[in-house]
Amino acid sequence: MAEPLLRMSGITKAFAGVPALRDASLTILPGEVHALVGQNGAGKSTLIKILTGVYRRDGGEVLWQGRPVDLRSPRDAQGVGIATIYQELTLVPQRTVTENIVLGYEPRKPWGAIDWRAADARAREVLSRFGIELDLHRPLGSYPTAIQQLVAIGRAASMDTRLLIMDEPTSSLDEREVETLFGVIRALKDRGTSILYVSHFLDELFQVCDGVTIMRDGRTVGETRIADTTKLDLIAGMLGRDPDEIRAAGRTQLSTDQTSTGPVFLEAKGLSSDRRLRKLDLEVRAGEIVGLAGLLGSGRTEAARAVFGLDKVTGGTLRVGGREVRINTPRDAIDAGIAFLTEDRKVEGIIPDLSVRENLTLALLPRLSRMGIVDEARERQIVDGFIKALGIRTADMDQPIRELSGGNQQKVLLGRWLALEPKLLILDEPTRGVDVGAKLEIQSIIAKHVEQGCAVLLISSEFEELIEGAHNIVVLQDGRSVRRLNNPGVTEASLIHAIAEPPDDPHMEAAE
Amino acid sequence: MTAQPLDLNLRRYMRPLGGGTHLTVWVALALLILFGAWRYDNFLSAYNISSFLQYNSMFVLISVGMCLVIMTGGIDLSVGAVAALSSVVAALLSARGLVVALPAGVLTGLVAGAINAGLIVGLRLPPFMATLATMLAARGTSLVVSDRQAVSVDWTSDFTGLGMNKIGPILPWTIVVAAAVVLVAWYILERTSLGRTVLAVGGNAEAAHLMGLKTSRALVFVYLFSGACAGLAGVFLASGYGAGQPLEGQGWELAAIASVVVGGTLLTGGMGSVPATVAGALLFGLVFNLLNFENGLGVISLSAYWQSVIRGAFLLIVILLQVRLARPAASKA
Helix, strand or coil: CCCCCEEEEEEEEEECCEEEEEEEEEEECCCCEEEEECCCCCCHHHHHHHHCCCCCCCEEEEEECCEECCCCCHHHHHHHCEEEECCCCCCCCCCEHHHHHHCCCCCECCCCCECHHHHHHHHHHHHHHCCCCCCCCCEHHHCCHHHHHHHHHHHHHCCCCCEEEEECCCCCCCHHHHHHHHHHHHHHHHCCCEEEEECCCHHHHHHHCCEEEEEECCEEEEEEEHHHCCHHHHHHHHHCCCHHHHHHHHHCCCCCCCCCCCCEEEEEEEEEECCCCCEEEEEEECCCEEEEECCCCCCHHHHHHHHCCCCCEEEEEEEECCEECCCCCHHHHHHCCEEEECCCHHHHHCCCCCEHHHHHHCCCHHHHEECCEECHHHHHHHHHHHHHHHCCCCCCCCCEHHHCCHHHHHHHHHHHHHCCCCCEEEEECCCCCCCHHHHHHHHHHHHHHHHCCCEEEEECCCHHHHHHHCCEEEEEECCEEEEEEECCCCCHHHHHHHHHCCCCCCCCCCCC | CCCHHHHHHHHHHHHHHCCHHHHHHHHHHHHHHHHHHHHCCCCCCHHHHHHHHHHHHHHHHHHHHHHHHHHCCCCCCCHHHHHHHHHHHHHHCHHHCHHHHHHHHHHHHHHHHHHHHHHHHHCCCCHHHHHHHHHHHHHHHHHHHHCCCCEECCCCCCHHHHHHCEECCCEEHHHHHHHHHHHHHHHHHHHEHHHHHHHHHHHCHHHHHHCCCCHHHHHHHHHHHHHHHHHHHHHHHHHHHCEECCCCCCCHHHHHHHHHHHCCCCCCCCCCCHHHHHHHHHHHHHHHHHHHHHHHCCCCCCCHHHHHHHHHHHHHHHHHHHHHHHHHHHHHC
């Protein structure tokens, strides 16, 4: 075997005493496309940031071409030939294609001025290696994201890069653009450049990668040739499960009895949106919790956004309470009795400077006010009721919400939607980032409302939460609903199996 | 960490005054008044108080309008030019009396506000650009309509009564009207769903949209309100000084922004206080007033230009104080 380009071993790193990496290793061969996989929080980005000189390691060894190195800054990393293409592009969209490619490394004339003729020539040469032809004098921002990304890769490739790190390179590309990107990756590989490929889309790895490193809880737990592994093995490794157990679970026939008896409230047939939702079939009955399961990027949040009128629906039908509806805005969805507790509390949820009271009643305001004037006595009464019912720990209802803990903020937001007495409550990761006590409280609040006839669509990355909480679980892969599992009877292993196996697996129930 | 248990009970009652971070401006205002009363003989005279209030009622008005706009995360640069245009319009119509000239001035402001709202909400232009364009257009229009001259009002009609008459020895009518507008703005912000929406849009536009709030309506409202305030300020100007003044109002928008900021409202939106903004406007007026008295003592003599420098320094001091005071609270979150 050739000497590795990079060998990182026994890497440790802690932030404020909390270990992020416990024992991470990574070996990349020259001219290899190497995948790095793991769940959120497994330590992938920390490891990459150590490699690119953003963080300093606490312990362990980094060998670059067989020699120990200490990369203290991104500049050091670039110096030895490590370049990174970030998820968010870091080029200058207002400047031209040429300027972006040569930025910081412009060819000069003898008296110091930039030699634009030489710069254009270099840019043209870089791009032609990948078979792309662009107008070099157009602003980069006038090209689609995919092209901008290729220019970024071209820029990196032009700078004597030995190792190119790509963080989720396909997350904003369509299928055709992904093919072009793979072509570029193969061209780079043929020239001897190594690539570290980080992606949540596991199917892609089997198309372009040679080797794969699996991380879990800050450790490297597996390292193998991609040809010797399967998607199921990868997922089992990422989650720390026994692959054989999962395979066995897949063969157990699950019950398919319809356990819930309430009328169907929400019915989606072949629903697709302009944002990675391709074909969603879904039925949620009153008094029922339906879970949405799938890997990151499988379209769980996108399903919720389409139903709530946040993304544009491009195909399929949506029926609410038996009637076909068009939901174009959140307002339409709310009027139809749908509420949506979003995943990102900070960005999409709280209004930080408003009080607990104001945050809780914002969505309810139209019903709380007469001629636009808020009935504050009734408002205080309602808020008081929710603070008691949800166990919100706040000094008083006029405290700004930003001063509350994450769990209590989440309860306020839950209260905001419950106050509307919704018929369908969509919950996207409702217990993420809240402590265990608050988590149990939130789950029991939800259960109580379900008993009273509320329908719930529950999105969660935690299998336990889905298995214990949901009556049915719809499994999504690549923007499509592929199966429906009925509880009781779902086990963690069978759920993982359903998430990992290709949709045409004969052992499993089809979605329809 | 500040004394948590103490501010719990106070929070609800302090909120109408603007709460914690807005407190600086009230303290500064009180200190300046005490200083003035102690140092200058005629500072608390009926004449000084009434002329101070009469002059500053215009700034109170445009500052309050600006405050609502800034709470949504926007800005309105057109207020000064709109006030000038409105003063010309009102002066031209002054012969028909207050009942015509006053509504005409306010309507002028409303039209400018509607243009701002249309550009910002309809065409999605950045507020800075949209209101800058309106500012230039309004200034140009006022020069064209007035033929570059101050437009004298009709002294025989009741028009000048608004700007010059008083209730009793101290209270000018203008400050009474301005106070009414302040109360309306404060009520809308504190008690109506429209007011909540204004704060929600500025605090987290994404969340406000997700909740199905009528965000466009809130934006249209604040620009209309700001326009109307500027229009009314223009009527005060013409009525109080006897002429429509096409070149007046330059830099008023910046004075208004300064008042809002000194009142503790964040330029990023989402929070703020109407009363603290009023205090901010009065504070700036007071600095000016005190300097006039100081000059009157004959010890020093500062030109109007120096007074502007001192006002700028004062703005910096108050804001630095606020940043210092706000920091512990912010780091807690």
